[in-house]
Amino acid sequence: xxxxxxxxxxxxxxxxxxxxxxxxxxxxxxxxxxxxxxxxxxxxxxxxxxxxxxxxxxxxxxxxxxxxxxxxxxxxxxxxxxxxxxxxxxxxxxxxxxxxxxxxxxxxxxxxxxxxxxxxxxxxxxxxxxxxxxxxxxxxxxxxxxxxx
Amino acid sequence: xxxxxxxxxxxxxxxxxxxxxxxxxxxxxxxxxxxxxxxxxxxxxxxxxxxxxxxxxxxxxxxxxxxxxxxxxxxxxxxxxxxxxxxxxxxxxxxxxxxxxxxxxxxxxxxxxxxxxxxxxxxxxxxxxxxxxxxxxxxxxxxxxxxxx
DNA sequence: ACTGAATAACAATTCAAA
DNA sequence: TTTGAATTGTTATTCAGT
Numbered sequence: 001x002x003x004x005x006x007x008x009x010x011x012x013x014x015x016x017x018x019x020x021x022x023x024x025x026x027x028x029x030x031x032x033x034x035x036x037x038x039x040x041x042x043x044x045x046x047x048x049x050x051x052x053x054x055x056x057x058x059x060x061x062x063x064x065x066x067x068x069x070x071x072x073x074x075x076x077x078x079x080x081x082x083x084x085x086x087x088x089x090x091x092x093x094x095x096x097x098x099x100x101x102x103x104x105x106x107x108x109x110x111x112x113x114x115x116x117x118x119x120x121x122x123x124x125x126x127x128x129x130x131x132x133x134x135x136x137x138x139x140x141x142x143x144x145x146x147x148x149x
Numbered sequence: 150x151x152x153x154x155x156x157x158x159x160x161x162x163x164x165x166x167x168x169x170x171x172x173x174x175x176x177x178x179x180x181x182x183x184x185x186x187x188x189x190x191x192x193x194x195x196x197x198x199x200x201x202x203x204x205x206x207x208x209x210x211x212x213x214x215x216x217x218x219x220x221x222x223x224x225x226x227x228x229x230x231x232x233x234x235x236x237x238x239x240x241x242x243x244x245x246x247x248x249x250x251x252x253x254x255x256x257x258x259x260x261x262x263x264x265x266x267x268x269x270x271x272x273x274x275x276x277x278x279x280x281x282x283x284x285x286x287x288x289x290x291x292x293x294x295x296x297x298x
Numbered sequence: 299a300c301t302g303a304a305t306a307a308c309a310a311t312t313c314a315a316a
Numbered sequence: 317t318t319t320g321a322a323t324t325g326t327t328a329t330t331c332a333g334t
Contacts, residue, residue, distance in 0.1 A: 002318070021309060036320050041310050045206070050199035051309095052213065057194070059328090064201065151300070170327065185302050190328055200327095208310090 005033050006043055007081055010063065013049070017060040024061065075108040079148045084125075086144040088137040093129040095144060102127040116140060154182055155192055156230055159212065162198070166209040173210065224257040228297045233274075235293040237286040242278040244293060251276040265289065 008031055009024065018024045021040045028035050043049075048064045082101035087094050097105050106122035109129060116136040121128045129144075131137040157180055158173065167173045170189045177184050192198075197213045231250035236243050246254050255271035258278060265285040270277045278293075280286040 020307085022307090037309070038311080038320060038322090039318085041308095042319090045202040045208075045310080048202045050201050050211075052199050053194040053197045059194075169325085171325095186327075187302060187304090187329080188300080190326095191300090194328080 001033075002043075005035060005039075006047055008033060009040075009043055009047065009049075010077075013061045013063070017054075017058070019051075019059045019061070071108065071111050075105075075112060076147050078105050078108050079144070083144070083148050086141045088134075088141040091131045091134045091137050093131065093137050093141045093144065095127045095129065097125050097127065099125045101125070114140075150182075151192075154184060154188075155196055157182060158189075158192055158196065158198075159226075162210045162212070166203075166207070168200075168208045168210070220257065220260050224254075224261060225296050227254050227257050228293070232293070232297050235290045237283075237290040240280045240283050240286050242280065242286050242290045242293065244276045244278065246274050246276065248274045250274070263289075 005028065008028060012018060012024065012027050012031070016027075018027060021037045021044070024040050025035060025037055028040075044061065049061050050064060051059050052062045053059055078101075082097040082105055084096035084098065086096070095102070095105065102122040102125050106120040106127040109117065109120050109127075116132050117140070118130040118132055120130065129137070129140055131140055154177065157177060161167060161173065161176050161180070165176075167176060170186045170193070173189050174184060174186055177189075193210070198210050199213060200208050201211045202208055227250075231246040231254055233245035233247065235245070244251070244254065251271040251274050255269040255276040258266065258269055258276075265281050266289065267279040267281055269279065278286070278289055280289055
């Protein structure tokens with residue numbers, strides 16, 4: 001339950017402004033995740049969310065900002081959310097993701113500027129990582145799987 | 150009182166880990182700034198400080214992270230803390246700062262990569278901004294003064 | 299406008315349970 | 317190990333005073 005809930009929390013606080021844990025409890029209830037404030041408080045601690053005072057005098061919960069700027073953290077989070085599988089085929093890695101998420105993952109991989117990666121191509125739920133050489137593809141597939149495990 | 154107190158707050162939370170407003174109240178008391186939690190709460194809101202959950206299970210107050218990474222915000226903060234005066238002289242701007250702070254300010258100005266600036270030289274409480282042309286120096290002095298006003 | 303005292307609102311933790 | 321209920325601790329705001 002916890003993993004799903006925490007992902008949902010990230011989703012909710014990214015989409016709209018949530019100012020209190022009570023508001024977050026209600027938002028989660030509406031998403032079919034009944035939970036109490038005590039649990040949310042623990043989640044916030046674990047996820048290292050912060051309550052940010054806004055210009056307009058209100059507050060909102062937000063993701064820790066260094067994670068927002070750190071490309072490999074972003075990729076890790078994206079993979080944790082969307083990754084299904086990764087397999088090497090010749091000089092390619094075929095990465096399966098949840099429907100509609102392959103593009104997001106691909107652009108994060110692009111953003112890593114890994115030297116062994118020539119580029120990526122993505123569809124709806126699958127993306128290809130084009131590597132410089134066959135042996136690099138195997139290594140890359142392992143790296144991707146390693147990130148989520 | 151407020152300006153000084155808020156600067157002191159920034160100083161304190163940068164130096165050591167402060168986990169609650171009560172702890173901050175005490176720290177300020179020790180610095181000769183008697184104040185109550187209510188006021189701290191308002192300062193935190195105004196300064197947009199956040200309470201960050203740390204890896205070790207504790208919490209600490211911290212500066213908003215985008216300010217930490219934003220060079221012009223950093224310069225602005227440094228100037229608010231340390232700036233005394235800025236005057237153009239030929240193609241130079243002579244910037245006076247509080248004792249011992251000129252170096253810090255100079256390196257932040259270097260970091261701005263302003264095209265009209267050739268470089269900076271700094272002593273203990275004075276720094277020179279070397280501009281490409283005389284008319285640029287006047288403009289630069291105005292810009293510096295503008296930042297703090 | 300700024301502040302403190304009191305209070306309300308909110309968040310973290312304890313304790314017990316599954 | 318995870319959770320909720322109750323509790324305690326902490327923080328935001330109200331209200332009054334300067």
